[in-house]
Amino acid sequence: MKKWISLTLGLICTLPVYGGELNFDEAAGIVIQSGGRQKPLHTFANESMQLVTGRRSVEDPQTGARLEPIDGLFSIWFGKRDWGDAPIVLVSNPGLREALELEHSRHFSFDSLMANPRMAEFFHAISNKRAAGEELTDLETEAEIVLHRMDVLNLILTGEGMAIVPHPDDPSARWTTPLMAVENHDPEAARGVVRKLRKVSDSYLAGDEAGFTAASRDLRLVLSGLAPEAHYLSEAAVGREIHYNNLHPFRLAWIFYVAAFLGLLFRRTYRWGMGIFAVGFALNVYGFILRAWIAERAPITNMYETVVWVALSLALFAIIFEAIYRARIYALCAAPLAVVTLILADLFPTVLDPGINPLPPVLRDNFWLVTHVVTIMLGYAAFALALGMGHYILGRYLFKPETIDEESEIHHLLNRVLQIGILFLALGTILGGVWANYSWGRFWGWDPKETWALIALLLYIFASHGKLAGWWGNFGMAVAACLCFNGILMAWFGVNFVLASGLHSYGFGTGGIEWVGLFVALDALFVGFCGVMHVKRQRTLRAGQVLAEIGAPSRGIAGSEGAQ
Amino acid sequence: MTRNFCLEAARALYRFLGSIRFAMLLLAVIIVATVAGTLIESGFNAAVAQDYVYDAPWFIVWLALLCVNLTVAVLVRYPWKAHQWGFVITHGGIVVILIGAIIGRIWGLEGHMTLHADSPPQNFLVSNETLLQVQAGGERLRSFPLRLRSREPSPDRPLRFNAGDVEVTVLQVTDELGVRDVVEPVESGGAPALRLVIEGEAAPHTIRRWLVRDDPRRDSLVLGSDVIRFTRGGIEDIGTGDEGPAGSRVGHGIDAHRATASQDSAKADGSGEGGACCDADPVADMAHFQPGTAAVPDVDPGVAQGEVDDCCATGAGSLVARADAESAGREPDSGSGDPEPAKAAGSRNELALRHEGGRLVFESRSGSDESAGEVEPGAAFSAGWPGWSFRVEEVIERAAVREELAPMTGAGMRSLGASGLLLRLEADGSAVERWLEMGRMTFVRVGTEQVHLGFGFRLYPLDFQVELERFEVDFDPGTERPAGFKSHVVFTSQSGEQTRREVWMNNPTNFPSFPGAGFLGTSYKFSQSSWNPENLGQTTLQVIRDPGWSLKWIGSLLFCAGLLMVFYLKPYPRFQRGAAAAQVRANSTARPVEGAWREPGARREEEAEVAIARDA
Incomplete structure (x- = not known):
């Protein structure tokens, strides 16, 4: 044998x-x-x-x-x-x-x-x-x-x-x-x-x-x-770079995130899931550090690198929030999103170029650039997490409406993420102004990229103030978490790939517009459908309440209530 | 009664101004407008988006309303309770940023400087703003901002300006203005002129050109190394073609005279042409207002600095300049013109034409072959140049040349390398139409009015001088991609004190500098903006003075700090605890939330209690 x-x-x-x-x-x-x-x-x-x-x-x-x-x-x-x-x-x-x-x-x-x-x-x-x-x-x-x-x-x-x-x-x-x-x-x-x-x-x-x-x-x-x-490039540096090339750390990371997602699906395997998730995160961080070491700069300067950074931040937020709340939903929503972003980075080298290349002069040796991109991408990642949670919540409303209502704890968890997002996006946009003040000479110039970052921020602010004004409630915030992310998508990809104008030209690229457009359209359909179903359900519930209060089980009244 | 009513109305207005409904309206419109702005920029250009959205008066008013809304929303809550400080700081921060932006808009300025390593110091900024300046008779100088990129005038949709007694209408704009010579017979004076047609296999294409004797710019034609000249003397009069081509070059983008004139910026244009600037000719050049000579302050139109000839500078001093980078970027010999006639070195062709008592004779030399003969108007002659054929189409015994400006079309025109405006001037019932060249003062007589016109970028005078010492470019190893560029600049203050500074990407410098200058934004900030790969002795610096900068900074800090406080320091009940808000809404009766917004203190505490109860 x-x-x-x-x-x-x-x-x-x-x-x-x-x-x-x-x-x-x-x-x-x-x-x-x-x-x-x-x-x-x-x-x-x-x-x-x-x-x-x-x-x-x-x-x-x-x-x-x-x-x-x-x-x-x-x-x-x-x-x-x-x-x-x-x-x-x-x-x-x-x-x-x-x-x-x-x-x-x-x-x-x-x-x-x-x-x-x-x-x-x-x-x-x-x-x-x-x-x-x-x-x-x-x-x-x-x-x-x-x-x-x-x-x-x-x-x-x-x-x-x-x-x-x-x-x-x-x-x-x-x-x-x-x-x-x-x-x-x-x-x-x-x-x-x-x-x-x-x-x-x-x-x-x-x-x-x-x-x-x-x-x-x-x-x-x-x-x-x-x-x-x-x-001359040192032998250690050569070895490091070959190691990075052969390891494919980001590919390993998404494979681990997939496994973690499967584990997180069930309450019983939560610990296993989180353990695997943490390994994926560690690989993600390891790859990031290797890349920074090879490039001798913060690797957050092109579309590929920001996509990797967003995956990393998603996992980071999920881990922090899980450590605080042990809610499962954070990691459960972060894992698939991290997988999608890392797969995009892994499989489409013609759209997202993984090469390590020297930077254009405006991006070099810049403390403000690093802080600006890091914070703004943290904001994007938080909103991506909110997008995932928003879909989870809408799904619950659609498929298991009896398990969720306006007062469910999960809304509070979503609001926590939205807060983080607003904070980092606001900070990142302002830091962008500070950087622009150094490199282009002015604080704010209505460049499409900065304008869209502002629009995304205003969309979320609009959503949260709408709730303050009582125009919509927690369900509305879940819808907003899904819809407002389109502003982020526009600021992140749209300006570079759709509008293709302005000063942020070092991030420009082509391709993938149709797919992102399809995704956005399908998602809007889903969200719209959830909204319609929710409103219908609320009406029948309210009608039921009214009927119970009046104590007159008449069909005519229920019908007129529903038609309003 | 009415007083009470008024008071009530004022109170209601005050409440509305600080209300969240108003804030939502403002936010929604700003979002829609900025989205539209980015789409407009993508579809047209940045200037259109600026003019119709970001810089449009309605948008500024809208931002001011936002400022009012936030201020009232903060004031309405006074005296602030501990948990409201986050709210106050966040919203107050935005107000401070917006005030900073308004201050920057009103008192700040933005422009650029294109410096050359071998040029004299410069003491003005060129802005992106185009101006049309008109001074009629003894009236004051009037400046009209033009927004040509977003609102292009056309004969159907002209732009109209009223400059005192003169009505100015902008009919058309062109990116490239050219000069066409119009040769006309005159009664007395003048010089003989002939129109020469050059054809043949050696010619790049059929060339048709007026040659005017005794006119240094128009008496000869240079084709590569070949020279044709209409002269008083013979072939020996031609000289070598190398010593500064006097005539116009064929097959090149820009006329040689023009190129030298623009390089020698200190020279007033008229000086080379026998004081043409003081001529009563309607399109006499007032002065060649190139940067370097045209540093004339806005406030004092009567005084010209630099070496501009006095006679040229009286009247309207210019505060306009043409895009220097544009004209400097053009090389007289760009190589993109027609191919040079092919020939072996040393076989230079020369042709001299002479007018003798009503007869036209030629003398020619091609290599070592010489020939001479009489020219019959209308008949072709070869003049002994292999592959060439000449014909004199027309001869005028007494001719004068008039330069006519028109949009560049190519045929027989010299480009001025500048934009132009077509104007119609109306005064005293008479009207004149003229093309106006960018960066050059033009004097026009309309009826009895004498009008000085200028069109170009607005200049801002500085009380110090800036000079480029040298410009450095580093490249990525083994490539021609720039890794960075650095301008070594010398500032000279009015007292003659010199300061050396380096300006490179992401490292601007402030002048006049003092501790905190960068923070306050009250001095000029010089940032490396662009460079010219074809001329490494040239740099373009962006120059900004923004007195609102410190407020923008402080406001940003406040905003972020306030957000932190709102989210993490004191619980912000509504936003965090949707459930609690819903409870309050369910408990209260008519317009519950608006009410809560009006009397924040009481309700909020109530909610907080509900929230705490829920948590426990």
Whole structure:
């Protein structure tokens, strides 16, 4: 029996997961200068393969095996296959495929796209328009994306983009490829680099594992010796970044949140659920810290990072409130929302770019920026939690109306979250003004982003004052928690993706509008339906009361009450 | 009786002004208006949204009403009980922010400065506000703000202004104004002029141009390195084409003379043209009001500073400037024009045309080949230039040139690189229509009235000078993406004291500086705004003075602190305990909640008790 187990285990362990059998640990740690910063080849391979193919792996055109990005990068760089002819460049837009008269597929080879006369027309049209400062059409924008993919692939194919030879003294100077190393280094050192690279290439092409590992290490050491230590990405930093790339902490976090949600569904497994929830939260925080460490700044500067931060804050609020109230509903509502946000971040890299890139000047070294974004996103997260609780409450009113009324404790729990939201959103909006005062010179300028943050805040304030005025009660607040979140969605995504105007242009992106719109419409329908059902029920209840007080069980009176 | 009634009415109004119903109305309208504002901005542009919503008088009034509402809501509760302090501080905080905003609006100013590293110090700000200035006869100078981006005038919907005896109507606006030469025969004086047509495979396209003898700007034509000149002398008169092209260049965006004139900003435009500025010509240039010369304060139209010629500056001193960044960003040789005629180096072509006793003769040189001959008007001649063909269409023995402004259309026009307005001026029953160039004073005679006109951005004079010492740009490693830019600026106060400062992204500087200047906002704050990737010696700083800044700060702090108090320090019964409120509502009779709002103390305590009871 034991024998069998050990044999199967041994078999499983020796089974190659991917086509290649080389060990890329050393090669992945070679540092490259790309996109304005130094990063390990591992990151570069992930980013460029993801960009070119839109996938996490690359298909070997000859064997059909799926290559890991780093394997794919070396294969393309060293020309193991005829990659120019391999269908790996993603053309995702159907309209563009039609315009280019391409067959039904999503991936095309570099050579075929280069030879496509319509692509050339697009290229000329785009460069003319760019030179003249004119706006591109939607199709041209898509074509520009494809051209960018081709450019990235071409830079690897030709080796011109492989800037791995550091500059000897200037930390901000452009690095060179090994073949151009002689530009900045003495000929002997430059020849050394080329020789080492040749060894890496030879052993890679020959599939010589030991040789490849040794040659990669040699090359790595030679390269890191060419620049002062202070100017070169440290080995620890390289290891950290590769660890971050491989761990996928945010993916692990949402998987844990899913498990926690299942546990929280039942009162009996509450403790288990919270335990798992806490592990998910810890992973979320760990990933956040790793990212901050790698980027050397607070990772809250683009849409991807804010989405991750909101998931983290949602879980944070849930844990704090659960610690105070042990109400289950906080974690129960926070978990699915955190899952949705993290899945969005995980699965749509073309919309939410996970790359770590240098910031535009206005966002750099700024204490106020960090406090502003952190607080305002805490506000968004609180309102997201309120959105979840609002739906929970409305669901209760709809499906189990006998278990809930205006005086239920759960309304008080919701109001607690709304308070937090109003507090942080108000604080964040004001801090935004303080930041704007430093970077743009003025406190308030009615920029769409700041205006929408204000609108969202005013919506919640309107809802709470409406309740103060007695216009609606606790049920109304639950409805408001659902409806007012549209203001947050608009401030968060809408300004960037729908309006696409104003000064917050570093967050702009495209895509996903239809889905968010669909979600908003369906949700409004649900909320509206709940409202109608609730009002109907209240009327019958009141009619019943009136009847009981009058003591005259007449159908006519009940009917007229109901019609009012 | 009536007195009682009045008192009652006043009380009711006072209560309504502080009521939550009024607050809800105000809030609802503000929400709808700002949503509309962002949609307008997305659909049109920011200026339209500003003019119709955010800066519109009705919106300001609405915010003022909000201010009144909040103030009354706070006052109505006086004397404040302990649990009401949160309410008072929160709502009072918003009032303070709004007051700060109103102060900033009235006494603050916003503008920008575009500085060049090699230019003299600058002592004024350029605002975003466009003005039309009119001074008729001996009357005072009148300024009219124009909002061209949100309200573009057209012949069907003109803008009308009344400047004393003169009625000014803005009929049209163009982004790019151009100059067309109109060559007309005159009775006496004048100089010979001819219209030359150039064709042939070597020419970029058919060129049709007037050449006027003795006019340094119009007597020659420069085509790449080739030169054609209408001259008194012969071929030797042409000179080398390199020493400052006298004539207009063909195939380039901007006329060379114009470019040099705008660089040499200290030079009044008229000085190069024999004092044309004092001419009685209706469109005589008053002065070339470029920043650097046009720093004339708002209050004192009679005094011009800088080196503007006296005769040009009398009358209406300008407080307007054209967008300097716009004109400075244009290079005379942008390379975007037509391709240069191809030729081998060293084979320069020259053509001299001469008018001799009613005959037109040419002398030409192409490389080492020389030729000469007579020109027959209307007939083509090659002049020995390979690939070229010339024809003189028309000759005028005594011609005068009149410059006519019109929207830039391309054909035979020089761009002024500035916007323009088409005005109709009416006085004494006569009317004149004129194009007005941005940033330039224009003198027009309408009937018996003499009118000075100016159109451009409003300038704010400063009592100190600002100079750009150098501009620094850092790039992300290995890229051309800027990582940051920094302006090294020197301030010179009136007493001549110099202060060196650095201004970079997120790090503004205050001048005049004193402890707390940044907090009070009463001095000028210089923030790095933009830069010109094509000219690293140029920077644009945003300059703001906002005396309401301290109130905005304090109000924000109060607001946040008040929220904290409301939510966490003292229980705020209604908002927190919906159930308790519902109970009160159920217990009370007519308009229960409005009543509770009016007499907050008693009810609130009652509710609090209910809430506490429920908690226990």
